[in-house]
Amino acid sequence: MDKLCIIGVGLIGGCLALAQRQAGFRGEIVGCDRDGSALEEALALGIIDRAEVEPARAVAGADTVVVAVPVGAMEAVFAAIAPHLDPGAVITDVGSTKASVVTAARSVWSSLPPGFVPAHPIAGTEKSGVGAAFPTLFRGRKVILTPLPETSPAALERVRTLWRDTGAEVVVMPVAHHDEVLAATSHLPHLLAFTLVDTLARMDDSWEIFRYAAGGFRDFTRIASSDPVMWHDICFANREAILGVLTRLEEDLDTLRAAIDRGDGEYVKAVFQRAKRARDHFSTIFIEQP
Amino acid sequence: MDKLCIIGVGLIGGCLALAQRQAGFRGEIVGCDRDGSALEEALALGIIDRAEVEPARAVAGADTVVVAVPVGAMEAVFAAIAPHLDPGAVITDVGSTKASVVTAARSVWSSLPPGFVPAHPIAGTEKSGVGAAFPTLFRGRKVILTPLPETSPAALERVRTLWRDTGAEVVVMPVAHHDEVLAATSHLPHLLAFTLVDTLARMDDSWEIFRYAAGGFRDFTRIASSDPVMWHDICFANREAILGVLTRLEEDLDTLRAAIDRGDGEYVKAVFQRAKRARDHFSTIFIEQP
Ligand SMILES: NC(=O)c1ccc[n+]([C@@H]2O[C@H](COP(=O)([O-])OP(=O)(O)OC[C@H]3O[C@@H](n4cnc5c(N)ncnc54)[C@H](OP(=O)(O)O)[C@@H]3O)[C@@H](O)[C@H]2O)c1
Ligand SMILES: NC(=O)c1ccc[n+]([C@@H]2O[C@H](COP(=O)([O-])OP(=O)(O)OC[C@H]3O[C@@H](n4cnc5c(N)ncnc54)[C@H](OP(=O)(O)O)[C@@H]3O)[C@@H](O)[C@H]2O)c1
Incomplete structure (x- = not known):
């Protein structure tokens, strides 16, 4: 890799650039x-070497292009870069959903370039923007690659190395499996957190409510605070x-509400016990990081 | 205060004992x-000076008695200690709900002792047991006191000082207000977290799901992992x-699901934007602690 082009210089794009530098990448x-x-902020922070507003100029001569924009903007970016890519270029993304990114790519390229490798780093923060970027975000985290039948082994290897250099563990899985797993552990929790905060914020005494919130509420x-x-984009x-x-969760929540309502303590305790057991077990496989 | 008796030597009781020692309490x-x-663990860790299994012996001669058992066990403990309390003793608790504790007390004492001061430290961790206790849990946190018409000003002052010594900010409010605020910011989030983890744990590929969870899921x-x-007890x-x-939250969640279903992006974005604004605002009034 000699010239790395990052389209969408935000939190994830910025973290990747910093991680590559820290791993010793000497190219542009x-x-x-x-x-x-x-772009100005990224230049000032030394995160990128050169800034381009035009995708055509940005990708010219790049051997690796990483698209790090919200998933709803992927198709427009693919369309803007497609005519200007170097023939051997590897194109990858960091989008939180994968089927939609693949659909976007297929609608731009009548036949997908062998250099196209969908990817998703399972790491992030609730902050956005390049100003929040730091080089160690991906260290010890997983990055999921969902290569397609068209993807060349060489391109897959390039993207694997790109991420391994950041300290991440690279995992390969099918597109649909990625989207189901992430719906459960990432997308659904975000919907719940957004909804809970909005529900409470719309209550009459919301200020009073938030005043007495403790550490559990803060973490939950x-x-x-993530980018709306x-x-x-991810929702759709x-x-x-x-x-x-979400439907499964709503059903389970409703069953729990009914159990509390009718005073069924055994049911309630069983749910809490199963959940605690699963969460405690999960925390043993999950590397606790700051 | 010369002799402090703590009934329920777990996380909260242990933290209170340690905090009192650190604040310079020299009594027993x-x-x-x-x-x-x-009890053995608490003695070995130097958290308590003396251990008693019999409540009658434990409270004899104590000027301050703190009941730190699960809220469902409060009534039994009150009944066990009532006949043995010193006439001038202050009795307080740390229960996460207040109306139920007051009801328990009223059913034990035909007329409430003036020394009875319901209290709730808004601080905790997902761990339980005295082995997880540490002296700084309450530092910078709020402790809510919900005194009753029967409560004497002197008893209120004693409990206020007890908690202020731990580094907490003491706040006074009515019982019912406490229970509504805490239902929103503490009890409901716990129900959601327990339900989500149980829902996912019961899915066929739960192990695979948890494997790819990231920091957001861990915090959420x-x-x-809290004690079932x-x-x-808190639920009931x-x-x-x-x-x-919970009913309000379920309605809002259902409305959000319907909006995602029919492709109403504006609605979804508005919920997320309001939630982010409220959460960001809330984090400015909430002291971020490790
Ligand atoms: N944050 C996370 O936790 C996380 C984790 C894993 C994956 N991801 C994925 O990573 C991608 C980027 O997320 P992020 O958190 O880095 O977001 P971010 O900090 O907001 O950065 C995204 C950048 O892309 C720019 N952009 C948006 N639309 C564009 C377009 N059509 N053409 C060119 N640039 C465009 C944005 O500019 P504007 O400010 O003008 O919109 C912004 O500078 C998303 O696909 C997300 O799903 C995020
Ligand atoms: N943890 C928090 O985050 C938190 C925060 C604020 C308030 N609170 C409240 O603080 C209280 C204690 O919670 P905790 O987290 O400290 O729990 P904990 O660590 O489990 O400690 C509770 C202790 O009370 C004992 N106990 C239970 N029933 C008893 C009875 N009938 N007689 C005597 N001892 C009994 C338990 O013994 P066994 O192990 O034998 O049951 C245990 O040692 C609860 O009312 C809770 O609502 C908790």
Whole structure:
């Protein structure tokens, strides 16, 4: 890899650039964003070497292009870069949903380039923007690659190395499996957190309510500070899988409410016990990080 | 205060004992618990000076008695200590719900002792047991006191000082207000976290799901590791208030699901934007602590 082009110089794009630098990448990092101030900030912070507003100029000569915009903007970016890509270029993304990104790519390229490798780093924060970027975000985290039948082994290897260099563990799985797993562990919790905070904020005494919130509430609702546009995009990009788990959750919540209502303590205790057991077990496989 | 008796030597009782010691309390701390191993552990850790299994012996001569058992066990403990309390003793608790504790007290004492001061430290962790206790849990946190018409000003002052010494900010409010506020910011989030983890744990590929969970999921579900018995008790002790906010949340969640289903992006974005604004605002009034 000699020239890395990052389109969408925000939190994830910025973290990747910093991680690559820290891993010893000596080539050029070109940043491209529709937001001029993000580019200026990235240049000032030394995160990118060169800034381009035009995707055509940004990708020219790049051997690796990473698209790090919200998933709803992927198709427009693919269309803008497609005519200008180098023949051997590897194109990858960081989108939180994968089927939608693949659909976007298929509608731009009549036949998908063998250099196209969909990817998703399972790491992030509730902050957005390149100003919040730091080099160690991906360390010890997983990055999921969902290569397609058209994907060349060489391109897959390039993207695997790109992420392994950041300290991440790279995992390969099918597109649909990715979207179902992430609907459950990421998309659904975000919907719950957004909804809970909005429900409470619309109550008459919401200020009074938030005043007495403790650490549990702070942790539980941290993800409700995430970017609304990014999460709007994810909701519709992974709609079917999200509706599937959301419906299940609603049913279970309703059954729990009914049990509390009728005073069925055994049912309630059983739910809490199963949940605690699963969460405690889960925390043993999950590397606790700051 | 010369002799402090703590009944229920678990996380909260242990933290209070340690905090009092650190604040310079030189009198005797007597611990009482039905769990002999908890008492042994507390003695070994130097958290209590003396251990008693019999409540009658534990409270004899104590000027301050703190009941720190699950809220469902409060009535039995009050009944066990009532005949043995010193005439001028202050009796307080740490229960997460207040109306139920007051009801328990009223059913034990035909007329409430003026020394009775219901209290709730808004601080905790998902761990339980005295082994997880540490002296700084209450520092910078709020403690809510809900004194009753029968409560004497002197008893209120004693409990205020007890908690102020731990570094907490003491706030006074009516019982019913406490229970509504806590239903919203503490009890409801716990129910959501328990339910989400249980819903996912019961899915066929639950192991696979948890494997790819990231930091957001870890934080969101941390409270699902809390003690099932304690939370069972809280559910039924504050049933009406919990059912009230839970029903509102279910309605809002259902409206959001319908909006995603029909592709109403504006609605979804508006919910996320309001939630982010409220959460960001809330984090400015909430002291972020490790
Ligand atoms: N944040 C996370 O936790 C996380 C984790 C894993 C994956 N992801 C995925 O990573 C991607 C980026 O997320 P992020 O958190 O880095 O977001 P971010 O900090 O908001 O950065 C996204 C950047 O892309 C720019 N952009 C938006 N539309 C564009 C377009 N059509 N052309 C060019 N640039 C455009 C944005 O500019 P404007 O400010 O003008 O919109 C912004 O500078 C998303 O697909 C997200 O799903 C995020
Ligand atoms: N943890 C929190 O985050 C938190 C925060 C604020 C307030 N609170 C409240 O604080 C109280 C204690 O919670 P905790 O977290 O400290 O629980 P914990 O660590 O489980 O400690 C409770 C202790 O009370 C003992 N106990 C139970 N029933 C008893 C009885 N009938 N007689 C004597 N001892 C009995 C338990 O023994 P066994 O182990 O044998 O049951 C245990 O040792 C609860 O009312 C809770 O609502 C908790």
